[in-house]
Amino acid sequence: MTVRYNSIGYLIAEGFKSVFKQKKMTGASIIIMCATMFMFGVFYLLGENVNYVMKQVENQQGMRVIINDDATETQIDDLKVKIQQIDNVSTVTFYSKEDALASMKSILGDHQDLMAGYDEDNPFPASYFVTLTDLTQNSKVQEKILDLDGVDEISTDNDTIANLSKVAQSIQTVTLVLLSLLIVISIFIIVYTIKLTVYARRREISIMKYVGATNSFIRGPFIVEGIIIGIISAFVTIGIVALSYNAVLDRVLESSVIKSLTISLYGFSELILRVLIVYIILGTVIGVLGSMISMRKYLKV
Amino acid sequence: MIEFRNVSKKYNSSDNAAIHNATFKINKGEFAFLVGSSGSGKSTMIKLILKEEEPTSGKIIINGKDTTFLKPSKVPYLRRSMGVVFQDFRLLPDKTVYENVAFAMYVVKATPKHVRRQVPMVLSLVGLSDKAKVYPNELSGGEQQRVALARAIVNNPSMLIADEPTGNLDPNTAWDIMGLLNDINLRGTTVVVATHAKDIVDRMNKRVIRIDKGNIIRDEKGGYDGEI
Numbered sequence: 215m216t217v218r219y220n221s222i223g224y225l226i227a228e229g230f231k232s233v234f235k236q237k238k239m240t241g242a243s244i245i246i247m248c249a250t251m252f253m254f255g256v257f258y259l260l261g262e263n264v265n266y267v268m269k270q271v272e273n274q275q276g277m278r279v280i281i282n283d284d285a286t287e288t289q290i291d292d293l294k295v296k297i298q299q300i301d302n303v304s305t306v307t308f309y310s311k312e313d314a315l316a317s318m319k320s321i322l323g324d325h326q327d328l329m330a331g332y333d334e335d336n337p338f339p340a341s342y343f344v345t346l347t348d349l350t351q352n353s354k355v356q357e358k359i360l361d362l363d364g365v366d367e368i369s370t371d372n373d374t375i376a377n378l379s380k381v382a383q384s385i386q387t388v389t390l391v392l393l394s395l396l397i398v399i400s401i402f403i404i405v406y407t408i409k410l411t412v413y414a415r416r417r418e419i420s421i422m423k424y425v426g427a428t429n430s431f432i433r434g435p436f437i438v439e440g441i442i443i444g445i446i447s448a449f450v451t452i453g454i455v456a457l458s459y460n461a462v463l464d465r466v467l468e469s470s471v472i473k474s475l476t477i478s479l480y481g482f483s484e485l486i487l488r489v490l491i492v493y494i495i496l497g498t499v500i501g502v503l504g505s506m507i508s509m510r511k512y513l514k515v
Numbered sequence: 516m517i518e519f520r521n522v523s524k525k526y527n528s529s530d531n532a533a534i535h536n537a538t539f540k541i542n543k544g545e546f547a548f549l550v551g552s553s554g555s556g557k558s559t560m561i562k563l564i565l566k567e568e569e570p571t572s573g574k575i576i577i578n579g580k581d582t583t584f585l586k587p588s589k590v591p592y593l594r595r596s597m598g599v600v601f602q603d604f605r606l607l608p609d610k611t612v613y614e615n616v617a618f619a620m621y622v623v624k625a626t627p628k629h630v631r632r633q634v635p636m637v638l639s640l641v642g643l644s645d646k647a648k649v650y651p652n653e654l655s656g657g658e659q660q661r662v663a664l665a666r667a668i669v670n671n672p673s674m675l676i677a678d679e680p681t682g683n684l685d686p687n688t689a690w691d692i693m694g695l696l697n698d699i700n701l702r703g704t705t706v707v708v709a710t711h712a713k714d715i716v717d718r719m720n721k722r723v724i725r726i727d728k729g730n731i732i733r734d735e736k737g738g739y740d741g742e743i
């Protein structure tokens with residue numbers, strides 16, 4: 215016998231032994247852990263992408279603060295400083311009445327005749343174009359700007375932003391719920407699996423205790439077993455998630471909606487490391503917790 | 516050294532005390548029998564010594580240390596000072612004789628070198644040198660108990676505690692095992708044996724602590740029922 219009981223090698227060997235002895239149960243728990251990890255992964259990735267899209271929209275879409283026509287030049291300069299002082303405001307760009315007219319002219323193209331006489335009496339107001347650093351703060355910023363002197367009104371593509379931020383919030387909620395479910399279900403299944411191993415080896419454990427093995431020594435192989443299940447599940451799931459993500463991504467990027475917008479999504483390679491780390495941490499923590507719980511009863515004596 | 520001071524034990528599930536106000540002291544190097552009819556409290560006494568059960572009241576002192584308030588994390592180290600043998604041997608069926616004995620050393624983190632020296636020595640002490648590679652189910656009951664004995668003493672405990680070690684053996688084999696326990700005692704190990712085998716106790720003529728319904732009713736050298 216060449217096994218070294220006091221080494222890491224012993225722990226890992228014993229852990230793998232249990233994993234293979236309880237093939238069916240281990241398989242079942244890996245499948246269940248993968249399923250829950252997958253669900254969590256889907257929503258996590260969805261959430262990351264929605265946030266990403268929101269950031270892009272944020273940059274592209276700001277709000278247009280229409281300035282009162284009778285505002286003096288000092289009032290206008292003052293307003294800029296005040297807007298810049300508001301939290302979450304990123305950039306403030308001035309558009310004069312002339313800029314507004316010019317931009318309208320360029321939109322009308324061949325139909326310049328519609329604007330005959332506008333050069334003398336420009337009906338378009340001057341405005342500030344304001345972009346935000348955090349899109350979810352949109353309505354708060356709007357309120358504050360409306361309180362300022364010299365502001366006539368705010369025109370914005372509010373609906374897109376509001377909708378996106380609603381979607382982002384519900385995805386975040388679903389992700390959190392799934393995460394809790396994942397943890398609870400996985401701990402349950404690991405506890406159950408390891409209890410079977412513990413039961414199968416109760417004689418060995420009882421002898422270990424009689425000859426004076428410490429609890430941490432006895433626990434070692436079972437914790438390793440839990441971690442093995444957790445980590446195998448993490449890697450299997452990341453594989454499945456990678457395949458599904460790339461398949462879905464291809465379809466989405468092909469679709470005309472996305473093509474018409476100037477918006478991109480995360481490639482999986484940009485997210486894989488983050489997801490894998492989350493999975494491995496989850497798998498390990500769940501494995502350790504699960505085995506601790508399942509050993510509790512047996513280590514009392 | 517094992518000392519009980521006014522120890523009582525009442526199990527939660529029962530109304531009567533399993534051990535009632537027991538006081539005795541077994542000195543280092545002594546050989547003592549715990550005798551009494553079935554249900555008298557012998558195994559409870561053994562479990563108290565092993566700290567598998569806690570006394571309801573009183574103090575238990577092992578090797579000069581009061582174990583009453585011993586932290587659970589220190590119990591394994593207490594157990595390393597005692598070897599234990601049971602009626603049902605408790606060997607691991609998927610390990611050979613050698614591995615069963617070596618197992619007890621590995622779990623207390625002995626070095627492989629130490630194991631290779633110590634295991635053959637104790638196997639020869641119990642007369643099983645030629646069975647090292649055999650599995651427990653290929654052994655007779657007496658041989659299995661010898662393996663259990665080898666495992667109990669392989670870490671050189673200062674005490675050997677046995678609960679009905681001959682309960683499953685025929686009289687001749689039982690006597691052989693008792694002889695081994697005596698040999699181990701002569702090497703300086705304190706030996707405590709719980710049994711109701713009257714003929715063996717009589718023949719050994721050692722100290723006898725007699726329990727009846729949880730009370731120690733006699734404690735003297737001699738046979739099961741008194742001086743011989």
Ligand SMILES: Nc1ncnc2c1ncn2[C@@H]1O[C@H](COP(=O)(O)OP(=O)(O)OP(=O)(O)O)[C@@H](O)[C@H]1O
Nearest residue numbers: 526528529533551552553554555556557558559560
């Ligand atoms: N875990 C337990 N819970 C409740 N009562 C118990 C428990 N263990 C033992 N008892 C009771 O304590 C008393 C003493 O039991 P113990 O096992 O110590 O007797 P014993 O002398 O070893 O008997 P035997 O010779 O049959 O092994 C008995 O009345 C028994 O029913």
Ligand SMILES: [Mg+2]
Nearest residue numbers: 557558559678
């Ligand atoms: Mg008994």
